[in-house]
Amino acid sequence: MSPVRWMFWGRAPGIIDAMPLTRRTLLLGTAAAGMAGFVTRAGAQETFEPVVSRGSTKVVVLGSLGGQNITKLAGADACCSTSVLIDVDGEVTIVDCGIGALHRLVEAGYDADRVRNVLITHYHIDHTADLGNIAGFAWASGHNLSDAGRRLDIYGPRGTRAYERGYKRAAALSLEDSQAVWGIKPAFDRFARWHELQPPRRARKVFSDSRLHVSCARVNHGSIPALGFRIRTRDLDIVISGDRGPRGDAFVAFARGADVLLHEIILPDLVRPVLEANHAPPGLLRHLTSDHCDPKTVGDVATAAGVKTLVLYHLIPASPLITDDTWISLVQPHFAGRIVVGRDLRVV
Numbered sequence: 158m159s160p161v162r163w164m165f166w167g168r169a170p171g172i173i174d175a176m177p178l179t180r181r182t183l184l185l186g187t188a189a190a191g192m193a194g195f196v197t198r199a200g201a202q203e204t205f206e207p208v209v210s211r212g213s214t215k216v217v218v219l220g221s222l223g224g225q226n227i228t229k230l231a232g233a234d235a236c237c238s239t240s241v242l243i244d245v246d247g248e249v250t251i252v253d254c255g256i257g258a259l260h261r262l263v264e265a266g267y268d269a270d271r272v273r274n275v276l277i278t279h280y281h282i283d284h285t286a287d288l289g290n291i292a293g294f295a296w297a298s299g300h301n302l303s304d305a306g307r308r309l310d311i312y313g314p315r316g317t318r319a320y321e322r323g324y325k326r327a328a329a330l331s332l333e334d335s336q337a338v339w340g341i342k343p344a345f346d347r348f349a350r351w352h353e354l355q356p357p358r359r360a361r362k363v364f365s366d367s368r369l370h371v372s373c374a375r376v377n378h379g380s381i382p383a384l385g386f387r388i389r390t391r392d393l394d395i396v397i398s399g400d401r402g403p404r405g406d407a408f409v410a411f412a413r414g415a416d417v418l419l420h421e422i423i424l425p426d427l428v429r430p431v432l433e434a435n436h437a438p439p440g441l442l443r444h445l446t447s448d449h450c451d452p453k454t455v456g457d458v459a460t461a462a463g464v465k466t467l468v469l470y471h472l473i474p475a476s477p478l479i480t481d482d483t484w485i486s487l488v489q490p491h492f493a494g495r496i497v498v499g500r501d502l503r504v505v
């Protein structure tokens with residue numbers, strides 16, 4: 158294993174030298190995070206005070222890891238890939254289902270069959286690896302497996318129909334057994350309803366019911382169709398960026414005036430030298446640095462949109478050595494509102 162990989166993904170102190178920050182800043186930040194006890198695992202104490210959730214609306218970051226790199230070096234600190242849960246009166250909507258999302262859902266205290274809606278921002282696997290798992294287990298884990306009225310709605314851009322076809326083909330033997338032999342109701346096809354959306358330039362309604370009003374807008378994420386979502390409940394107006402680059406969309410207008418903006422973030426100055434040292438193809442380097450947003454851009458977007466609170470999520474890299482204080486200190490010069498770091502299982 159090259160020392161550079163250790164620096165990026167591992168826990169070796171060398172990461173400190175790889176960052177465009179002073180050694181002192183990072184060490185201080187690490188100590189502060191240790192005191193805060195900031196990550197909940199099953200049974201662990203979460204001392205973080207929620208600042209976004211209110212009334213009957215709870216927002217839980219199930220997975221905070223951005224990108225498609227999971228290695229053994231993260232060990233017990235491995236994060237779930239991107240996934241955010243919004244609970245309104247106990248009914249659950251999940252935005253993106255990165256790898257580990259289903260386990261995190263249960264660790265957060267929810268049964269799989271509580272999920273009513275899934276919103277997918279785009280079909281990179283750090284956002285969709287657990288989509289089939291959530292659909293399949295939400296169906297098979299029902300409290301009343303004879304209730305033919307159960308339903309899950311899945312919304313996403315191009316890729317949704319292909320994913321539906323692919324999942325049903327891959328899981329065909331199991332699905333068939335469950336419905337034809339065991340008698341689970343309704344049939345999977347009547348339970349999981351897949352909706353493929355055309356990414357609109359400006360905000361367009363996706364659906365609304367008594368709890369939620371959901372709209373979407375196209376975001377620019379390189380060559381792949383991608384959406385941001387805006388979710389209004391009676392308590393909160395939430396915008397989620399999904400993955401997006403710094404320009405080429407109308408995202409600021411889409412996010413304007415929201416109570417809270419969850420925005421992806423990358424530290425290009427840290428990522429670039431590590432990828433170069435690992436002989437990453439130039440296309441990957443270009444994608445990571447051009448189709449994601451650095452701390453200044455994220456702060457500028459939150460300021461221009463006039464949001465009250467900014468939640469940083471889809472962290473690249475999600476190294477445990479990069480503390481909340483460090484992430485916040487990088488964005489704070491560009492946004493005067495409240496900044497929160499979205500960690501796995503944190504109720505924000």
Ligand SMILES: [Zn+2]
Pocket residue numbers: 223224239281283284400471
């Ligand atoms: Zn991503």
Ligand SMILES: [Zn+2]
Pocket residue numbers: 279281378400
């Ligand atoms: Zn992506």
